[in-house]
Amino acid sequence: MSTEQSTGLNDNDKSITGFVMISHAVVHTYELSIPILMVIWLADFGLSTAILGTAVAVGYGLYGIGALPAGVLVDKFGSRELVLVCLAGMGGSFLLLSAAQGIVTITIAICVWGIAASVYHPAGLSLISTGVEQRGTGFAYHGMAGNFGIAFGPLLTAVLLLFFDWRYVTALLVVPAVIAILYAMSASFDETAAVQTKTDGGEPTDDESMSLSKFVTDSRALFTLGFSIAIVVVMMNGLFYRGTLTFLPDVLSDFVPNVADQLQLFDPDSPMAEEFNPASYLYAGLLMIGMGGQYVGGKLTDRIRTETGLAVIFGSLAVVAVLFVPAAQAGVVPLLIISALLGFLLFSLQPMYQATIAEYSPPGDRGLSYGYTYLGVFGVGATGAAIAGYLLSVVTVGMTFVALAVFPATGAVLAILLSRTGDRRA
Template sequence: MSTAQSSRLTDNDRSITGFVMISHAVVHTYELSIPILMVIWLSEFGLSTAILGTAVAVGYGLFGVGALPAGVLVDKFGSRELVLVCLAGMGGSFLLLSAAQGIVTITIALCVWGVAASVYHPAGLSLISTGVEQRGTGFAYHGMAGNFGIAFGPLLTALLLLVFDWRVVTGLLVIPAGVAILYAVSSSFDETAAVQTETDGGELEDDESMSLSKFVTDSRALFTLGFTVAIGIVMMNGLFYRSTLTFLPDVLSGFVPNVADQLQLFDPGSPVAEEFDPASYLYSGLLMIGMAGQYVGGKLTDRIRIENGLMIVLSSLTVVAILFVPAAQAGVIPLLAVSALLGFLLFSLQPMYQATIAEYSPPEDRGLSYGYTYLGVFGVGAAGAAIAGYLLSITTVRTTFIILAIFPATGALLAIVLSRTGDRRS
């Protein structure tokens, strides 16, 4: 096969990539719409931030913890059916939210969402790694779609809330899941096209059982030195991701000038003026720029040694974290530049570590490997929000970012270690 040919997505690649792109976008549309709705629930039901925060934390926690058993199910049943279950479950959870009467219903609905959403990443990423021949490109497009959902979710929810009651909005948010399901049932593809040559032209071996002993045996075989170090990198990324993005809108509000007042865009005291927050739009812009990072990071995985890419990006993130506040304080232009750089680098990591996991795990345990991956990203990573919140409560924003830089710095060191293990499995 020529170089020109090998750089193109096959028909099967395109079918899988389209399927996972729309599904990934829907997952993160729901994930990032929840914080917007929280503001309304606090006043609607007279809840304290501690109570509502705990309920939301349970849902987000299940999003990560559920990834591990989901990975086991993926290796047993395949990806397509489980992604469909995921989409249906998330849509159902928001339908339940639209009828919420208090904290109990909200908590149940968010738990349903967390369990359903936890299935997606092991299933979707396993599907790319076993079915898409141009794996790096598939990861890139997949990540870009996720970033679209991350940025589009809160923006869509906020815009709908300007027109409709929150119950109507949560009901309308069921539609994206329905659209994704319709697309999924109309597409066809081979889930194992990219690994059939790796298994002597045959199909992946079907697991004959889902017993605890088999899970333990497979896990022991999976955790080679290289895979263990790769999971360490994943956890450092998850901690930095959640610690920076959770409080970033609030942090940015301290640096962004109120352009609405300066330019007199709205009548003072009007509902629109009260709702308009420039920091929120900068935050959405930062997330959108992450789409470019996803694309570049995915393309680089097909062209350079992945471990070197991880080391470069994580080292760069360390520098950006240390310089973020001084740059933000220097003026609007430096603030925009450092925010764009943060978004670009933070999300360029995702296709890199996803491809790394594929390289350091056997095809037959790919679902399990991504289960452990997203247990690290969203499960362990969820602690990043608590760490950042605690730091911001006891010290300055600048010191907080300097301390948080420890996470990508540690990840960069682990990438150096990984480059020397030499025990790739794929």
């Protein structure tokens, strides 16, 4: 059986999918290496979780806020060039981060990263929705690649920290962006192969596509009741995603036994023993399991109503959040099980809400729709880091997770409500 027959992807689909997979992996390699570095910054700079959480939330917030203007630019210029700009900007931000001297310079560097990274999701997801005929499969592979980066970033960072100072590590992390740029420049595809681009009255002129009046008009047309509810649903995902993952390596350190000492992996007085943090590897493993969640979630978007999938997954996440700390306190095996469930469920949401946005928005405004989506997911969602940081500084870890469970519980209710609006547009 040929690859095309087995995957359901034609040549153009495969070219686009490869392009967005490597780019998506790099975006999340950077995004999730930051929490590993935060553990070091908390100690090296004597920062509280509230201060560092707020500072990082600013940079993560720009990751979402920039998605809206990026979505407008995608609808005008297409995806390829914007993704290349995104990759170059992210690499440069980590080079800047390597020279950080304190909380101010750390914040500036992460803000630069957030602005550059904000371009990716409107560009990449719009490209899949308009260029890939097997959209659900495209979302699935795209999500899996993102989860590879999500897991690879923390793992690579943790391993490099065994051998190098964190400043050298952040400089070395520029390399993935360089590799992705070289690959991206060689890709060839038709960005609109899966849609009829003229169905809504033809392409707008340059002046029309960039005008404020057109932006307002398109936004008003986009925000039907269904799309509005869908955006709030993805906000709940973003708040829980950022709230749980930002400080999770530090939280896990309280529950994971020091296997390095127990198994005598390193000389107790060696630098490697000092830098080795088992919690970082559990964190990376949890994120790697998310690849399975991405794949399953993506495949299910072609088989069930996405609103139903969102309701079930959100409801399950609320239960996992409430049980997380009691399970972690019960021993290593329950900790591993609850961590695996968290990773699988958290990332199975992503292809579900991405496909849902496509169902509630017209193809001609897909870039704008994903701009609003990631304004919600990563812009509004970034406050989850500040919320979690504050909660960890005033209440117990267990109470923090119970409080964060409100977000997926609300998401489940809204997903049920969304299924009853009946105004799908795709």
